[in-house]
Amino acid sequence: MRILSAASAFPANYYNQAVLRDALKMFWGSRLEKPRLLDRLWANAGVDGRYLVRPIEEYPSIDTWGKANDIWIEAAEDLGSAAICRALAAAGRGVADVGALFFVSVTGVSSPSIDARLINCMGLPRNLRRTPIFGLGCVAGAAGIARAADYVRAYPDQIAILLSVELCSLTMRHDDLSVANQISAALFGDGAAAVVIAGDRVEGSGPRIVDTRSSFYPGTEDAMGWAISERGFRIVLSPEVPNVIREHLGRDADVFLAQHGLTRADIGSWVLHTGGPKVLEATQEALGIPQSAIAASWELLRRTGNLSSASVLLVLEETMAHRRPPPDAWGVLAAMGPGFCSELVLLRW
Numbered sequence: 001m002r003i004l005s006a007a008s009a010f011p012a013n014y015y016n017q018a019v020l021r022d023a024l025k026m027f028w029g030s031r032l033e034k035p036r037l038l039d040r041l042w043a044n045a046g047v048d049g050r051y052l053v054r055p056i057e058e059y060p061s062i063d064t065w066g067k068a069n070d071i072w073i074e075a076a077e078d079l080g081s082a083a084i085c086r087a088l089a090a091a092g093r094g095v096a097d098v099g100a101l102f103f104v105s106v107t108g109v110s111s112p113s114i115d116a117r118l119i120n121c122m123g124l125p126r127n128l129r130r131t132p133i134f135g136l137g138c139v140a141g142a143a144g145i146a147r148a149a150d151y152v153r154a155y156p157d158q159i160a161i162l163l164s165v166e167l168c169s170l171t172m173r174h175d176d177l178s179v180a181n182q183i184s185a186a187l188f189g190d191g192a193a194a195v196v197i198a199g200d201r202v203e204g205s206g207p208r209i210v211d212t213r214s215s216f217y218p219g220t221e222d223a224m225g226w227a228i229s230e231r232g233f234r235i236v237l238s239p240e241v242p243n244v245i246r247e248h249l250g251r252d253a254d255v256f257l258a259q260h261g262l263t264r265a266d267i268g269s270w271v272l273h274t275g276g277p278k279v280l281e282a283t284q285e286a287l288g289i290p291q292s293a294i295a296a297s298w299e300l301l302r303r304t305g306n307l308s309s310a311s312v313l314l315v316l317e318e319t320m321a322h323r324r325p326p327p328d329a330w331g332v333l334a335a336m337g338p339g340f341c342s343e344l345v346l347l348r349w
Contacts, residue, residue, distance in 0.1 A: 001149050001209040003347075004093070004159070004196040006317040007086035008310070009079045010051040011190055017047050023056050024185055031177060041179070042186040046277040046298070050189030050305040053079075053167045060174075065232030068170040072108030073117075076165040079192035080114055081122050084161060087194035091159075091204060095122055099158030100129040100151050104140035104309045106226070106338075107167045107233075114165065137224065138273055139337030140164065140309035141193070145345055146212035148197040156199030164310040165192040171226075171233040180237040187276050189305035193313035206320070207331060207347040213256040217248055220340035242282035244340050249286040253332065256344050262330060269331035269349060270294050271319050273312040274301040279336075296323055311335075325349040 021042045025035055032038060053075045054062070062068050080103075088094060101124065103115040110117070113132035118124060129151070136143050144162040151160045168188035173181060198204050223241050227234040250264075257263055264287060272283055274297050284291060291298065296318045300311065307314065312335045325331060331347035 001152050001200060002198050002204060002206045003145070003209065003316070004198050004204045004206045005087045005090035006193065006195045006313055006320055007083055007090055008191060008193045008314055008317055009082035009086065010192075011053045011075065011079065013052045013055050014049055015052060015056060016049045017042065017045070020050065020056070021186070027060060028177060037179070038182050041182050044277060045183075045186040046301050047187060047305045048302050051191055052169045053190045054169075059169070062170065063174060065230070068232065069108050072167050072170050073110050073114070075167055076105065076108065076110070076114045077117050077121055080118055080163050080165050080194075083192040083194035084118070084122065084163060087161065087196050091196040093159060093196065095124050097159055098124055098128060098161055099155060100131070100148070100160040102144050102148050102160065102162045103130070103132045104136060104144045104162070104164045105166055106135060106137045106140065106308055107171050109134065115163070135338065136309065137337040138275070138306070138308050138311065139335045139339070139341055139343050141273065141312035142333055142335035142343035142345055143214070144309070145195060145197065145209070145333065146214070146343055148195070149209045149212060152197055152199035157201040159196055159198045159202055162195045162197065162313075163192070164313055166190065166308040166310045168308060171235070173232065173234050175231070176234055180235050183237060184235045187306045189307055191304060191307045191310055191314070193310040193317065195313055195316065207349045210346040210348050211256070211260065212346070213252065213344040214341065215248065215252045216339055216341045217244065220244055221338075223338075223340040225338040241340070242278045245279065245282040245336060246286050249283060249336070249342060250288065252342055253287060253344065256346065260346065264288060266330050267332050268329035269319065269325040269347070271312060271315050271331060271333040272297045273335035274306050274315065276301070276306060
């Protein structure tokens with residue numbers, strides 16, 4: 001099993017972080033009791049700018065969940081099809097070659113799901129095996145690769161596509177001035193990414209997927225996720241998330257690597273979800289690696305913010321295009337998310 005390609009797609013609207021901050025402060029106005037706290041939270045986010053699915057001046061009018069979700073459906077088709085086309089082109093494949101499509105998102109809902117809509121607008125095969133996945137959040141990029149790898153292991157003469165579309169700006173609640181929402185508003189952006197995964201009987205080059213591991217941490221469901229009501233999504237983001245990472249990730253990695261006779265010292269490439277500064281720092285501590293080992297994750301956080309499930313796929317794209325390890329180097333792709341849980345993918349470049 002190999003990853004043949006990874007490609008991203010972004011909306012046309014990109015804004016500097018200061019522009020986004022000032023617009024939010026103006027919108028909340030006198031309701032924001034501690035504007036200096038917001039300034040400090042945003043200054044510590046480690047983000048220079050982000051893409052938004054709509055021009056910034058339109059967001060005050062997106063005042064219901066229904067309006068936001070309608071935009072999500074329309075944009076998910078457009079960005080999703082663009083990301084898939086770019087990934088297929090990079091892999092030297094066409095839409096007729098796709099055997100399965102795994103779609104992940106946690107920022108909108110649709111039935112028929114986005115993967116079904118993409119069959120209509122892209123001309124994907126009518127016998128395409130579709131798996132839409134909702135609710136995994138930030139971990140879904142790594143989990144989606146693992147599930148797609150399971151598929152091509154069963155069907156080694158086929159290719160599968162993992163598509164992530166996350167339009168986080170559409171989930172921001174106008175009436176929520178909590179610290180969690182202020183942090184979320186500073187970190188999360190919009191975009192899409194697609195990955196082409198091939199079975200062993202398919203010709204092509206790219207990092208080999210050696211193994212995958214899922215880990216669930218009981219009793220941590222309040223660490224991250226959504227509180228969903230008639231008003232839409234409300235962010236749940238506990239300050240305990242970095243501590244959960246410190247407690248579990250290093251141990252999980254050691255157990256996983258030991259099954260293959262490896263240790264962390266054998267890993268030459270770490271492809272990690274961008275999270276945020278505190279998440280990345282906790283990840284470095286948990287794994288005992290320097291900041292330079294995850295420079296791509298820090299760089300993507302700075303350029304695009306956190307795109308939930310798409311983030312680790314953007315880091316994968318960056319690594320394959322510009323930071324490719326030497327042949328036969330070992331690598332780990334990893335993400336963590338609601339549950340709380342982690343997904344690890346062992347790669348051989």
